[in-house]
Structures are given as C-alpha cells and as structure tokens.
Amino acid sequence: MSEPILRAQDLHKSYDLGRRLIEVLHGVSLEIGEGEFLSLQGASGTGKSTLLHLLGGLDDPTSGEVFASGQSLSAMSSKRLAKWRNDEVGFVFQSYHLLPEFDALENVLLPARMAHANRAESQKRAESLLERVGLAKRMSHLPAELSGGEQQRVALARALINRPQLLLADEPTGNLDSKTGGEVLDLLCELQSEANLTMIIVTHDDKVAKRARRTVQLVDGLIAK
Numbered sequence: 001m002s003e004p005i006l007r008a009q010d011l012h013k014s015y016d017l018g019r020r021l022i023e024v025l026h027g028v029s030l031e032i033g034e035g036e037f038l039s040l041q042g043a044s045g046t047g048k049s050t051l052l053h054l055l056g057g058l059d060d061p062t063s064g065e066v067f068a069s070g071q072s073l074s075a076m077s078s079k080r081l082a083k084w085r086n087d088e089v090g091f092v093f094q095s096y097h098l099l100p101e102f103d104a105l106e107n108v109l110l111p112a113r114m115a116h117a118n119r120a121e122s123q124k125r126a127e128s129l130l131e132r133v134g135l136a137k138r139m140s141h142l143p144a145e146l147s148g149g150e151q152q153r154v155a156l157a158r159a160l161i162n163r164p165q166l167l168l169a170d171e172p173t174g175n176l177d178s179k180t181g182g183e184v185l186d187l188l189c190e191l192q193s194e195a196n197l198t199m200i201i202v203t204h205d206d207k208v209a210k211r212a213r214r215t216v217q218l219v220d221g222l223i224a225k
Contacts, residue, residue: 003070004031005165005198006055011064013050024050026221027064034165035196037189039209042218048202049170051218055200056168057085086114090159090197092188094171096151098143098158104130104150105139108158115162122161129157133187149180153187160191167192167199173208185211 013025024047032038032055040048053059054066057073066073068088073081085091098107105126112122130139133153143151152172159167172188173181189211192199201208209215217224 002034004067005034005036005069006030006032006200007067008051008055009065009067011051011054011061011066013047013054013059014062024221025054025061028218028221028223030216030223032198032200034198036198036214037192037212038200039212039215040200040202040218041204041206041209041215044204046218047221048218052168052170052200052202056089056091056166057081058091083115086111087162088165090162090164090167092152092155092159092167092169092172094174096143096148096155098151098154100143103140103142104135104146104154107143107154108161111158112161117162126157126161129160130154132191133157147180148176149184152176152184156184156187156191160195163195165198167197169199169201171202171204173203173205181205182207 008028008030011025011028012023014021014023028051040051042048050059054061057066060074068084076084099110108126108129109122112126127139130136133156135150135153138146138150143154146154169188173184176184185208188199191197201212203209
C-alpha cells in the first residue's frame, strides 16, 4: 500500500490568550491519498481553516504530527519546510493575497522566482496558465484593475506555477457571487482532474462539497464519525 501524500496524526491545536486557553483541534487524524479531492466542512469555529494551515505547514500543531509522503513536517528545518511549501504546495485563499504593485503575470511568477526556476520556462508557463484561466488579455493589469473573480483566477494560476502535488484552498469562492464562484469552482475541478492534483477545499457551501470525492465533517475540533 502506497504512503498517503498527507497524513495527520492526533493533531491538537490551542491558542493561549493570557487568561484563556482556546482549544481548536482535539486530536484529528486523517489520511489523504494522491490525486484525491477532499472537502472539509463544518460550522464556523470548528477548526477547518486551522486544520488546513497545519496540513500546509503554515502553522505548527500544539501536539501531533503532519507527514508529507512519510516525512514529518516538524522534523524539517525551516528552510526545507519553506521550500516544500513553495515547490510542492499551492495555496488559494478567500482573500486573494496578490501584491498590488505587480501585474497579473508578475504575481503568478512569484513562486517560480522564489524557487529559482528557469526564467524563460517560468514565463512561458505563467502565460499559459493565465490563458488557461481565461485571462490572456489581462496579464499586464494590476490587481486593482481586475474583478474579484479575475483576481481569484490569478491566485489559482499562481498556486499552480510550480506544478505542486497539493492544492489547498480555503473558501476559494467565499468572496465571489454565485455565478463567478461557480465558474472558479468549475475551473478548480478541471485543473485538479487534468493534473491529478491532491486537492483539499475548506468550504461551508454544500454545492462545493458535493464536487469532492470525499467530505470530512469537523465538529467541535474533531472529525465527525
């Protein structure tokens, strides 16, 4: 049996707020296989985004372990972990996190620049990705000149520039109207299928969750049985 691409083992996460200790996750264990499309659902405050951040190495668990293809994230040096996040994981958030002074093409190229990828090849791939997400004529536009849906398409292209194994999306349609959100979701699903990406989406939207092959429900910081 092959090693899961991601494995969470007894994850706990709490935040110390001085006189109060807020416990968000209470022992979450989860395995995600290569090429799987998983949705994380649950009410606000159940720990969905926290879990996604732990799986993507953006935050450390209070206790427990996350393994990527058998390697413990906590055992990686900060440099190795940063390289793993940049090269092997694509992130798409509800807020687009585009740099306002850079145009669409430059924003997409940022992770490739950080990976010291070949400049000409990266440029060609970035242009191809922007064409694929329907922005062939908007490459030189700044984020302020793009609609919300267009900015999210730029963010999606940026997430894919380094050909990641994993795509982690936190409410990627949350700031979009239903029509635009549906278009972005269709695009996400198409790109996931084409590249056999492992994709995890945090969502409160049942229509989004139904597109996934598997849905995990979080209740009070635990996976519902």
